[in-house]
Amino acid sequence: MLAAILFDLDGTLVNTDPVHYQAWQEMLLRFGLKMDENFYKSRISGRLNSVILQDILPQLSLQQQEEFATEKEAMFRQLATQLQPLPGLSQLLAWTEEHQIKRALVTNAPRLNANFMLEVLGLTKTFSPII
Template sequence: MLAAILYDLDGTIVNTDPLHYQVWREMLQKYGIEIDEEFYKNHMSGRLNPQIVRDFMPEWSTEAIYEFSDRKEARFREVAGHLKPLPGVYDAITWGTERGLKQALVTNAPRANAEYMLEVLQLSTAFDRVVISAEVGIPKPDPAPYEYILKEFGITPGEALAFEDSPSGMRSAVAAGIKTVGIATTQEPGELYELGAALVISDYTDSRLWKLLEPHH
């Protein structure tokens, strides 16, 4: 029986990746580092900022890495005010609310970003919990963030459904034993199926999603 729906944020509720890519590109260029979309998709999407910065700047102190990460996210928030949620997101969240399901956001994004994006998308009150990987202590792709929310909600993996778009997010949810729907905003559907997605859709208007949810009406 379905008891909870768990959503990732970036690329899952809202397609922030093109904007994150632009901001990373702009900031790394100042250090003579060039990235393209393919590199971003394969090596950066869905990962924690400090991990990414350390890959590029292994000689930097932890303090410098966090300072750069904070600047990068501040810049992102400056330019993200116009973003819109993926089609059908409101319907999916409303569907869960009407059925009394618990709903949570489980993200590798920093809390300031998550709260800002929920405000922009008018979803500030949509979730029972907002789980920030860095606060749990172990980020995706480790299953820890998902295991944390299952424990918080007092449910088994079989009672949850997750939505994810990135390889790290898919690995995290699948490793936690949760049935996961892939959102193909940042990756090819085939890649998400390979990582264990039960279904891959481009957005929440896909009739196959509603067929999947139907038994829980």
């Protein structure tokens, strides 16, 4: 019997890639770097900020990388106010409720972003815990 379902946030509940793409594009322009979709997919998408920054801006100190990442994530939240859940999510959540299946959210997104996205999606009370 199924007791619980673990949901990933980015790409499962919501497609955040276009918003992350825009935020990275704007941030990298400050360093004179232009980014296209291939660069984003191969060097940024799905990776942690710390790994990305070591890869593409290795000249930054650790403190500068942390400041860059903080600013990039703040920009993401500014741009992400209109996120919509992926098709079928509400039906799946209703099914889990109907069958009394527990739900948890797993993500490598910064906790501030995860909470923000759940709020935008109207899902703050849907997932406990967030891992």
